[in-house]
Amino acid sequence: MMKGDQVLPSKEANLFKQIVKFYETKQYKKGIKAADQILKKFPDHGETLAMKGLTLNCMEKKEEAYEYVLRGLKYDMKSHVCWHVYGLLYRSDRDYRQAIKCYRNALRLDKDNLQILRxxxxxxxxxxxxxxxxETRQQLLMLKxxxxNNWIAFAIAQHLHSSYDLAGKILMAYEGTLEGVPVSERYEHGEMLLYKAMIQEESGALNxxxxxxxxxSDQIIDVLAAKEARGRLxxxxxxxxxxxxxxxxxxxxNPDNYNYHTGLQSSLGTDPGSEITPDxxxxxxxxxxxxFEKYPKSTGVxxxxxxxxxxxxxxxxxQSYVTRFLQKGIPSLFSDLSSLYVSTAKAxxxxxMFEEAVSSLPSSDxxxxCQGxxxxxxxxxxxxxFYLAQHYNHRGASTKALEKIDAAIAHTPTIIDFYLVKARILNEAGDPKAAAIVxxxxxxxxLADRYLNSEATKWWLQADQVESAQDTIALFTKDGDQGNNLHDMQCMWYEVEAGNSHLRCExxxxxxxxxxAVAExxxxxQEDQFDFHSYCLRKMTLRTYVKLLRMExxxxxxxxYCMAAFGLVRAYIGIYDQPIALEGSKSAVSAVSQRRPSATPGSLL
Amino acid sequence: MAVEKKLSPLAISLLQPSDKNVNVLKKIHSQIFSSSYQEKFFTDSLECLPFTSMALYSDFAVAAICCRLEKLPSGKSTLYISTLGVLSPYRGRGIGKKLLANVMKLAKEDQKIDEVYFHVPVNNAEATGFLKSCGFAVEGHRETIQGYTDNCDPVDCHVYVQSVSDWVAPEGVEIEEI
Incomplete structure (x- = not known):
């Protein structure tokens, strides 16, 4: 095919531009109409075929889309448009490796195409x-x-590539090109400066x-972040x-920010988390x-x-700490103190203390x-x-724990937290069914409390009463369509617990x-981060962006994920080990031959 | 009680029971009263809002008062107080008084209600003292019913009637709105 065949006369060339515009503005039907108009006269025009395919893809006609795009490519292998479109198709299917290949081909034909580079x-x-x-970001910077954004993105690329020096220099060079910061961009500029300090910190150039x-300091808007960084540095x-x-x-x-406390403690010469000397x-x-004198209201202090x-x-x-919790009836006291139990002496x-309190309160109030x-x-x-019940449960003394929680329920049967703790104690003592009932x-x-509903569901699942669990969780899902609804809400604790229950019941x-579903x-x-690559750059939330990338x-x-992965492996092994029904039917035999190979450990990975 | 302890009144707020938390109301009843109450008793009580109510202390319920509105041929109504109970650890701290006074206050605001009545078992000596402290005229009961069984085991009961317009709120029964 000669390139000359693919050049449209000016009327059709204008129409083609329209197709692109229609695609960008999501007017797909109009786009198809325009494409068909060109194709009537030039049925072999590759780029039009490709654009029609791309438009069809957005109209949920995937198969036709690939057909058209491939036909377009066949007629016009030398068109960067066709390759770009082919890449976009793969990208919409999340097949990024193929998409990258297509873009590279497109760039070979049009090496400075900004859109494709981006x-x-x-x-x-x-x-x-x-x-x-x-590489790509460098090319974009040199072109524009x-x-x-091109400066910033190139710096990010070098930073992620661990070329700290270069990343820092790029940002400084960029600063050099600036002639004053417009008021509307002051925040973005401040973020850039903080990001620069972050790169320097990570490279070890602390000073x-x-x-x-x-x-x-007078250009950074996020003063708190700057201060925190200063403290750290x-x-x-x-x-x-x-x-x-x-x-x-x-x-x-903020006297209740634990990071600041950790910082203060280290600056006082102690390493929080390790043994300390009496001095x-x-x-x-x-x-x-x-x-405490300064911030008497702070709980952290x-x-x-x-x-x-x-x-x-x-x-x-x-003693003085727990008094307030007890007087105010704050149910979380035990979970607040439970980290102290690594020390047997403290436990x-x-x-x-609590035994003495419980024995003296009924008679003396x-x-x-407490003096006075x-x-x-x-x-x-x-x-x-209530505290003692959790205390004994934590120390493995189920009988005593039950005794205390029963006494608490007998005293005030209307405090719902008591029932949840009793359920936990029963479950840990080995009676999940009783736990679920409580x-x-x-x-x-x-019945209006979603947390209670979820707790009850969890215990039903622990007791392998999947139906009761489903009935319970359905009370808080939309229109009783619980399966889909829970999946849409990415309700993973439920999926993992229910999966484990099914595993136990084989x-x-x-x-x-x-x-x-959890793996999905x-x-x-992971897929959701895609939008942030361009968004964060535009908004200049660079520190957060880098943290997001690292989190992903x-x-x-x-x-x-780990729980689901272990569950998956167990489920596959379970299927592999399951005895085959020996009813002598042929289907059972063929089931063996079909199943065994597909369930070999190799195919799991 | 060997030593008389001076107990300060407890601060409470009111909670109107609904079908979402009716089980709390049931818990209070099964904890306090020896007789068992049927489902119908609770549905009837829930229909009599805002008279039927629970008392919240910190943020859990410790007491409840259940009522029923009885229509008279005259077009007026009589309010029947079916139960009033406070969980034992929280007694003697003015909670029952506040609940009862609140019901009386509401009845006073209601043009249709002239009288409030209730049954008291004949052997319940404490009750008279309590009612007196709540501003009730307890000189005489209207009648005595032998073997009264309204949702409870048979017991001989006095019927007390209190005119709404005669009732004056005693001191210290205001419930602070939170």
């Missing part, structure tokens, strides 16, 4: 072809150096990062006094007494010392550690019982279906 760069970053991405922050450069000052300023803004403990204790205090100091602190102190004449309200006793009793006391097919959600989540790279380490 599309290619999106696919490359989505597929994490980092060197390819860097006056576009801000340069600090310098960038100082220099940009000063810490890492060993300027502990400076870091301490910054963290104290941050605590002044360090004394330093921390003094610091927190001081913080009161809770954190419980981690490092020991012995009598711990006892006094924890023992808590046990003794006083907490044993104030009498406690009656619920303090029942909340203390949880359902709790659920029945507030219904491998059903289990497989649910676990695969993760594919969707570790996506499949997520708890739900």
């Amino acid at each position: 599309d290619l760069s999106l696919l490359q970053i989505q597929m994490r072809d980092l060197s390819g991405f860097a 150096p006056n576009n801000r 340069s990062a600090l310098e960038s922050l100082d220099k940009g 000063l810490q890492q450069t060993g300027n502990l006094t400076g870091a301490e000052a910054v963290y104290r300023e941050l605590l002044e803004m 360090q403990r004394a330093t921390l204790q003094a610091a927190y007494e001081d913080l 009161k809770r954190i010392p419980l981690n490092f205090l020991e012995g009598d100091h711990f006892k006094a602190a924890v 023992d102190i808590l046990e003794k 006083k907490l044993p550690w 004449e104030t009498l406690e309200e009656p619920a303090v006793y029942v909340w203390a019982l 949880a359902d009793e709790g659920r029945s006391m507030d 219904r491998f097919g059903k289990a497989l279906k649910l676990f695969k 959600h993760f594919a969707d989540i 790279e570790h996506l499949h380490g997520h708890r739900f």
Whole structure:
């Protein structure tokens, strides 16, 4: 085919432009009409055929679409339009590798086509072809150096490629091209400066990062992020006094942010999470007494010392800490304190404390550690019982735990949290059926509470009562169409729990279906990042964008994915091991021969 | 009780029961009363809003009052208080009084209601004192029914009637709106 055959006369050439416009404005029917008009005269015009195919693809006519695009390509192999369209088709099918190949062919024919380069760069970053991405972004920058996004994207490409130096230099060069920042772009500019500091920090150039922050201090809008970065950087450069000052300023803004507390503690010379010396403990204790004076309302300031205090100091602190929780009837007290149980000594102190409270409250209406004449309200006793039940359950003493929770329910049978804890205790004691019944009793006391509904569902599944579970969860799904609705909402805890229940009951097919649904959600989540490649660049949310990319790279380490993957493997093995019905029918035999090969371990991977 | 403890009143708010949380109402009844109440009792009580109500202390229910509206041929109505109960750990703190006073206040605002009545088992000595403290005239009961069985085991009961217009709210029964 000669190229000359593919050149349209001006009337048709104009029509072709229209097709493209119709496609871009989603007026597909008009696009098809225009294409047909050209094809009537020039039935072999490749680009028109391709555009018709692309339009058909958007009208959900996939097979026809591929047919037309391939025919177009056949007539005009040398057209970058045909290759680009072919790539777009693959892209819409999420077949990015094929799409990249098509774009590359298109670029071979038209190497400076900005649209194709941009599309290619999106696919490359989505597929994490980092060197390819860097190349494409470099080309785009050289073609259009006056576009801000091209500078930024090239810097990101180098950053992701671990060329920190280059990435930093690109941003600085870009800054050099600026002649003042318009007011409307002040936020974006500030973000760019923060991103530059982030790159420097990650490259280990801590002092340069600090310098960038100082220099940009009057241009950075996100002051909090800048301050947090300063604290971190000063810490890492060993300027502990400076870091301490910054963290104290941050605590002044929010005394309940645990990151600031961790920062402050490190700047005071202790490493949170490792053993501390008695001297360090004394330093921390003094610091927190001081913080408490300043921020008496902060829960964090009161809770954190419980981690490092020991012995009598711990006892006094924890007594005053729990008093408020008990008096206010805050049900989460145990989960708040449960991390302290790594220390047996602390667990023992808590046990003794709460036992004493529970035995003294009914007669005296006083907490044993509280001075003064104030009498406690009656619920303090029942909340203390509630704590003890969870305490004993945590320590594996089911009988005692049950005793306490039953006493609590007998005291005030209208507190629904009690039923959920009782369900947990029963389940851990090995009676999931009883657990489900108790949880359902709790659920029945507030039918408008979705959390209770989910809890009851979970326990029904643990007890392998899948039907009760389905009936329960259906109460909160739309129009009783629970299967689809739960899938659409990516309700993974349900799918995993239900899958595991089917596994236990050896219904491998059903289990497989649910676990695969979970895997699909993760594919969707990964797919969903596609839109952010261009969006984040435009909005200049660069730090967050890089964090998103990194999160996506570790996506499949997520708890739900792991659980579903293990479930899938077990389900496949279960199917493989399942004895075949020996009714002597031929179909059973053929089922064996069909199933066995497809279920070999090799095909799992 | 060996030592008389001075107990301060507990702050409560009101909650109108609905079909979503009627099981809480049932829990309160099964915990407090020895007789078992049928489904019909609760559907009837739920139809008598806002008179039927529960008392929330912090954020859970500790008491309930159930009522029923009885239409008279005159076009007026009588309000029958079928049950009033407070979970035992929360008694003696003014909660029952507040619930009853609230019902009386609502009845007073309702033009159609002239009288409120209820049954008290003859052997319930505490009840008279309680009613008196709630501003009820308890000099005499209208009649005594032998073996009264309305949703409960047979028991001899006095019937008390309180005129709505004569009732004056005692002190300290205001419920703070939250």
